[in-house]
Amino acid sequence: MIGVVSAFRDLGRLREISTVLVRHGFGEIVTRAGFGGRHRAPRTDTALATVGDGSAELALEAGGDEFSDSERQRGEEEKKRISTSERLRLVLQDLGPSFIKLGQIISTRGDILPAELITELKKLQDDVPAVPFADIKAAIEESLSAPLDQLFVSFDEKPLATASIGQVHRAVLATTEPDGETRNVDVVVKVQRPGVGATVTRDLELLHIMAAAVERAIPETRIYSPIGLVQQFDRSITNELNYTVEADNAERFAQNFASKPIARFPRVYKQVSSKHVLVLEYFEGRKVDRAVADGFDGKRIAKEALAIVIKMAFEDGFFHADPHPGNVIVMGTPEAPKIGLIDVGMVGRLSPELRDYTVDLMVAAYRKDSYGVADALYKIGRPTKKVDMREYRAEAAMLAEKYLGRPLKEIEMSAMIRDLVQGAMKYGIEIPTDFMLVGKALMTIEGIGKQLDPDLDVFGIAGPHFIEILRLRYSPQKLGSELLRGVGQLSRAGYDMPMQVGEVLEDLRLGRLALRTVDPELPRATDRLGRRILTGALLASLVGSGTLLLSRGTHEGYGQAMLAIAALIWLGHTVLDLWRGPKKQ
Numbered sequence: 001m002i003g004v005v006s007a008f009r010d011l012g013r014l015r016e017i018s019t020v021l022v023r024h025g026f027g028e029i030v031t032r033a034g035f036g037g038r039h040r041a042p043r044t045d046t047a048l049a050t051v052g053d054g055s056a057e058l059a060l061e062a063g064g065d066e067f068s069d070s071e072r073q074r075g076e077e078e079k080k081r082i083s084t085s086e087r088l089r090l091v092l093q094d095l096g097p098s099f100i101k102l103g104q105i106i107s108t109r110g111d112i113l114p115a116e117l118i119t120e121l122k123k124l125q126d127d128v129p130a131v132p133f134a135d136i137k138a139a140i141e142e143s144l145s146a147p148l149d150q151l152f153v154s155f156d157e158k159p160l161a162t163a164s165i166g167q168v169h170r171a172v173l174a175t176t177e178p179d180g181e182t183r184n185v186d187v188v189v190k191v192q193r194p195g196v197g198a199t200v201t202r203d204l205e206l207l208h209i210m211a212a213a214v215e216r217a218i219p220e221t222r223i224y225s226p227i228g229l230v231q232q233f234d235r236s237i238t239n240e241l242n243y244t245v246e247a248d249n250a251e252r253f254a255q256n257f258a259s260k261p262i263a264r265f266p267r268v269y270k271q272v273s274s275k276h277v278l279v280l281e282y283f284e285g286r287k288v289d290r291a292v293a294d295g296f297d298g299k300r301i302a303k304e305a306l307a308i309v310i311k312m313a314f315e316d317g318f319f320h321a322d323p324h325p326g327n328v329i330v331m332g333t334p335e336a337p338k339i340g341l342i343d344v345g346m347v348g349r350l351s352p353e354l355r356d357y358t359v360d361l362m363v364a365a366y367r368k369d370s371y372g373v374a375d376a377l378y379k380i381g382r383p384t385k386k387v388d389m390r391e392y393r394a395e396a397a398m399l400a401e402k403y404l405g406r407p408l409k410e411i412e413m414s415a416m417i418r419d420l421v422q423g424a425m426k427y428g429i430e431i432p433t434d435f436m437l438v439g440k441a442l443m444t445i446e447g448i449g450k451q452l453d454p455d456l457d458v459f460g461i462a463g464p465h466f467i468e469i470l471r472l473r474y475s476p477q478k479l480g481s482e483l484l485r486g487v488g489q490l491s492r493a494g495y496d497m498p499m500q501v502g503e504v505l506e507d508l509r510l511g512r513l514a515l516r517t518v519d520p521e522l523p524r525a526t527d528r529l530g531r532r533i534l535t536g537a538l539l540a541s542l543v544g545s546g547t548l549l550l551s552r553g554t555h556e557g558y559g560q561a562m563l564a565i566a567a568l569i570w571l572g573h574t575v576l577d578l579w580r581g582p583k584k585q
Contacts, residue, residue, distance in 0.1 A: 014210075538566075
């Protein structure tokens with residue numbers, strides 16, 4: 001919950017955000033949403049407005065928050081030169097690490113954001129200066145409560161990588177293996193940037209406030225769900241700020257792929273890890289673009305990488321949500337390659353039910369069953385309004401056929417999913433975020449695969465995996481397990497039913513049973529009746545007073561004015577009543 005104190009405390013940051021928005025041509029949003037920026041005389045008071053359901057309060061007008069003509073002029077010139085999507089990317093870039101991370105995360109939401117904006121957001125890169133080694137050393141020692149030279153045999157002061165949330169260094173760790181022998185192992189040490197937690201928390205509070213204000217003041221933005229996007233960002237960034245979550249993710253992936261040695265996930269050294277420090281096994285290998293040059297079979301790597309993502313998402317229901325080329329390391333030898341996946345802080349989860357529906361979608365696409373694709377997508381989503389199923393199925397089938405009419409190797413799975421999801425959104429079918437993360441993971445790995453093997457047949461490789469998953473779903477063992485679960489639920493229902501029926505009958509006998517119905521038209525009818533009573537009372541008083549003055553011959557002008565006002569009120573009420581009458585809630 002965001003309070004008044006934090007809203008006042010962060011007014012400086014709110015002014016900074018507003019200034020950047022104006023500078024890049026979004027002054028109208030700043031003005032309409034009430035973040036300040038109106039051309040007016042400075043004022044020192046701050047008006048507060050309750051946003052949404054009252055859980056957040058926003059300082060809507062920052063005192064003295066005026067923007068110079070040069071900033072406004074610069075924004076107007078930029079609007080003429082570059083697209084809205086590019087300007088939005090520049091805004092996020094200028095506002096720093098938290099907003100860059102926001103852009104990277106919402107770039108997965110191709111279901112509600114335009115394709116042009118998604119393309120721009122994917123260009124966002126962490127471009128932050130390295131934290132001085134002295135600060136990194138102090139952060140590690142504070143988090144692990146021990147001197148650095150006692151924790152590691154050696155520690156490289158030069159960072160291996162820098163990002164908006166953390167900084168990575170190489171080190172050597174002395175560890176005791178299960179056989180009792182002590183060995184020195186190469187590790188990477190991921191350290192959270194000092195103060196980043198407080199910065200992100202502050203920006204999150206403002207983002208929640210601003211999203212609610214934008215949705216309230218600018219109704220046309222609701223189609224993009226600003227509040228929902230910020231909530232998704234909140235969940236994701238909160239997990240990324242807690243390195244113990246990433247450690248647990250890495251261990252779970254390693255367990256899931258214990259029988260698939262071609263996939264490797266870094267070992268976690270929990271004895272020297274904490275919420276802000278994460279020590280992982282160092283992977284000696286090369287990036288994907290170097291693998292082929294070093295003699296690796298690009299076709300094999302592409303095929304195995306795709307199989308890994310399919311197993312993660314559709315068999316385990318727990319998958320790496322950001323397998324971009326920088327997070328994929330090719331190890332081993334060209335004869336026996338291994339694929340390492342790192343940076344597993346951002347993951348997605350598919351429930352068993354959603355997993356089944358997603359597999360149904362893929363199998364229908366593999367079989368070129370356009371109506372099967374439409375039905376599976378409907379089950380995946382959540383209708384937010386009444387859907388004309390005939391029209392929806394025709395539209396979805398038409399979109400699917402655009403792809404399914406091609407040879408399998410020419411079908412772009414990621415593009416098909418994107419178009420289908422956008423088609424579903426037209427009919428008010430809301431698609432779960434985790435399904436969109438699956439789409440992003442498939443899109444990313446498809447891009448890597450095409451880079452390694454331009455002739456990669458994604459559906460040709462994925463199809464047999466989906467058919468096998470479908471076969472296992474209907475295997476005797478799985479059906480027997482489902483049958484036992486159903487029998488158990490039926491047994492419990494049979495046990496509880498007599499007791500529940502008895503309670504209803506007892507309430508009926510004692511006169512405690514009450515039936516309550518809700519008439520959706522009742523609030524509207526009550527409101528209309530209230531307006532009529534109020535208008536009637538007002539008219540009666542005006543007509544009565546005006547008639548009395550006219551009959552006595554005194555203040556005839558006032559009497560005539562009262563009758564005229566009464567006539568105008570009656571006319572206005574009648575017109576408004578007729579205008580409201582045909583409308584339905």
